[in-house]
Amino acid sequence: MLILAIDTATTQVGCAIGGHEGVLASAHSSRGKRHAETLTPAIDFIRRQARIDLSEISVVAVDLGPGLFTGLRVGIASAKAIAHALRVPMIGVNSLDLVAFPVRFTNRLIVAVLDARRGEVYYAFYRQVPGGVQRLADATVGSPDDLASEIIARGEECLLVGDGALRYADAFAGLSKVETCERGLAYPTATALVQLAHARALREDWVNPWELQPIYLRAPDAEINWTTRDGG
Amino acid sequence: MTREAADRADDELVILGIETSCDETAAAVVVGGRRVLSSVVSSQVDLHARFGGVVPEIASRAHVELLTPVVAEAMLSAGVEATDLDAVACTVGPGLVGALLVGVSTAKALAMVWDVPFVAVNHLEAHLHAAFLEEPDLQLPAVVLMVSGGHTMLIHWEAEGRYRLLGQTLDDAAGEAFDKVARFLGLGYPGGPAIDLLAMEGDPTAIAFPRAMMSSGYDFSFSGVKTSVVNHVRKNPEVATADVAASFQEAVVDVLVTKARRAAAEVGAKALCIGGGVAANSQLRERLLSACVDDGLQAFLPSRAMCTDNAAMVAAAGWYRLRADGPSPLDLGAEPNLRLPVA
Numbered sequence: 317m318l319i320l321a322i323d324t325a326t327t328q329v330g331c332a333i334g335g336h337e338g339v340l341a342s343a344h345s346s347r348g349k350r351h352a353e354t355l356t357p358a359i360d361f362i363r364r365q366a367r368i369d370l371s372e373i374s375v376v377a378v379d380l381g382p383g384l385f386t387g388l389r390v391g392i393a394s395a396k397a398i399a400h401a402l403r404v405p406m407i408g409v410n411s412l413d414l415v416a417f418p419v420r421f422t423n424r425l426i427v428a429v430l431d432a433r434r435g436e437v438y439y440a441f442y443r444q445v446p447g448g449v450q451r452l453a454d455a456t457v458g459s460p461d462d463l464a465s466e467i468i469a470r471g472e473e474c475l476l477v478g479d480g481a482l483r484y485a486d487a488f489a490g491l492s493k494v495e496t497c498e499r500g501l502a503y504p505t506a507t508a509l510v511q512l513a514h515a516r517a518l519r520e521d522w523v524n525p526w527e528l529q530p531i532y533l534r535a536p537d538a539e540i541n542w543t544t545r546d547g548g
Numbered sequence: 549m550t551r552e553a554a555d556r557a558d559d560e561l562v563i564l565g566i567e568t569s570c571d572e573t574a575a576a577v578v579v580g581g582r583r584v585l586s587s588v589v590s591s592q593v594d595l596h597a598r599f600g601g602v603v604p605e606i607a608s609r610a611h612v613e614l615l616t617p618v619v620a621e622a623m624l625s626a627g628v629e630a631t632d633l634d635a636v637a638c639t640v641g642p643g644l645v646g647a648l649l650v651g652v653s654t655a656k657a658l659a660m661v662w663d664v665p666f667v668a669v670n671h672l673e674a675h676l677h678a679a680f681l682e683e684p685d686l687q688l689p690a691v692v693l694m695v696s697g698g699h700t701m702l703i704h705w706e707a708e709g710r711y712r713l714l715g716q717t718l719d720d721a722a723g724e725a726f727d728k729v730a731r732f733l734g735l736g737y738p739g740g741p742a743i744d745l746l747a748m749e750g751d752p753t754a755i756a757f758p759r760a761m762m763s764s765g766y767d768f769s770f771s772g773v774k775t776s777v778v779n780h781v782r783k784n785p786e787v788a789t790a791d792v793a794a795s796f797q798e799a800v801v802d803v804l805v806t807k808a809r810r811a812a813a814e815v816g817a818k819a820l821c822i823g824g825g826v827a828a829n830s831q832l833r834e835r836l837l838s839a840c841v842d843d844g845l846q847a848f849l850p851s852r853a854m855c856t857d858n859a860a861m862v863a864a865a866g867w868y869r870l871r872a873d874g875p876s877p878l879d880l881g882a883e884p885n886l887r888l889p890v891a
């Protein structure tokens with residue numbers, strides 16, 4: 317079983333092909349935001365590197381977000397189109413799960429934190445379980461200070477990971493028993509996506525392209541203004 | 549999944565068109581740039597109505613949800629399989645960047661998997677090519693009046709692929725003026741059809757709204773007439789809304805038709821065409837038609853479905869671009885400020 321994994325939920329663009337042999341080929345780029353320009357040629361490149369024909373792909377996995385809306389949609393639209401054209405199912409994975417997964421070998425509470433712009437972060441808490449991590453509650457969006465308060469309230473040793481933790485390092489600097497991972501682990505990767513999707517693909521835990529929905533966590537501004545104008 | 553190089557004749561090329569530049573999610577299959585096998589348009593107008601205009605983020609979200617099913621439906625109703633296609637053409641601009649990116653990403657991915665050329669299409673050129681879908685014998689040179697919510701342009705279409713911009717709006721687009729006046733009069737959104745309908749019950753000569761720059765050049769300005777409407781209604785609260793709508797529409801149509809006609813005479817056009825959403829306006833169509841009869845011009849007034857955004861026109865323009873320029877590279881993105889290609 318071969319999986320094509322696509323991740324464009326952050327400023328980084330990534331894609332990878334892999335399966336039970338691990339990752340056969342991958343490409344990641346983090347310069348700039350031009351996801352649409354980068355992604356299609358990158359997929360074309362890795363399939364040549366992996367020496368496979370796209371028709372050999374049996375599942376398309378994609379990072380569903382939360383993340384930066386425009387980039388996110390480039391990846392999801394591309395992934396849906398590829399799955400549709402190949403007539404194969406899809407697996408969607410939360411971006412925060414992808415950030416937490418590579419740091420799973422710790423007993424500490426893992427906090428995945430991605431930059432949501434506008435002074436906010438997307439975040440979720442995780443704990444190590446055999447073979448991976450388990451999210452303790454739904455991902456949320458809030459200010460770095462909101463998150464800092466939650467960390468204090470939990471009173472546990474924490475490992476922070478993700479570009480949001482680095483960008484708002486000041487908000488977490490004064491907390492005791494809290495460590496932040498370095499930049500090399502700051503983004504979701506398509507290679508982590510291959511690993512996570514592979515486990516789910518073995519259980520046939522997948523969806524059809526038209527059932528796949530991005531995770532935005534924020535309503536469009538117009539909707540927010542509209543609700544406020546109506547008095548909630 | 550490689551396919552044999554298409555050795556079909558040009559007029560047998562089968563092209564899938566995709567359009568997501570604004571608030572219509574559309575896909576179509578067209579043969580030889582002329583024959584429409586299917587044209588599916590999923591309008592988001594209801595999603596945007598309560599905001600009184602297109603909300604880019606809402607449009608982009610809807611495109612992601614709707615585009616793959618719309619493509620599937622277009623191919624199903626055309627009765628074509630992926631192996632029948634010779635290219636995937638898609639609007640890359642101008643338009644809303646987030647909305648465009650959904651179409652561009654989808655089109656490039658489909659072209660890559662199906663191993664057919666991807667063809668980047670200019671949305672304005674697509675509107676011009678809509679003419680060929682309904683009038684294969686359209687005579688060039690022509691003058692085209694392109695009027696929509698985003699554009700008001702007068703174009704000299706010299707030959708296929710050769711355009712010259714004669715003039716454009718200096719402020720609001722014509723469609724934008726319709727939307728703003730309709731909102732002010734409480735007629736809802738979209739404003740064009742609402743004003744068109746109400747104007748039929750009103751007197752177009754009731755109020756003399758200004759006709760900006762009517763006798764000079766080919767540029768347009770519609771912010772003045774919009775302000776006059778607001779001032780007039782505030783000063784005369786008892787005025788009949790139907791008369792305001794009819795008089796406003798008359799002023800806008802008057803300017804559009806007068807300039808288009810003068811341009812056609814000056815460049816020696818054989819035909820006069822209209823395109824864009826405002827081209828569905830019944831008064832504009834009637835006036836242009838009679839102007840063409842008077843001036844001995846071939847009139848081309850596309851059907852209402854072909855005036856508004858659709859993907860058949862994208863496939864038609866893509867057919868022309870594929871033959872003229874060949875395939876587009878897969879590292880292309882959206883170009884929200886794209887202009888009409890000037891030869």
Ligand SMILES: [Zn+2]
Nearest residue numbers: 675696824857
């Ligand atoms: Zn248009």
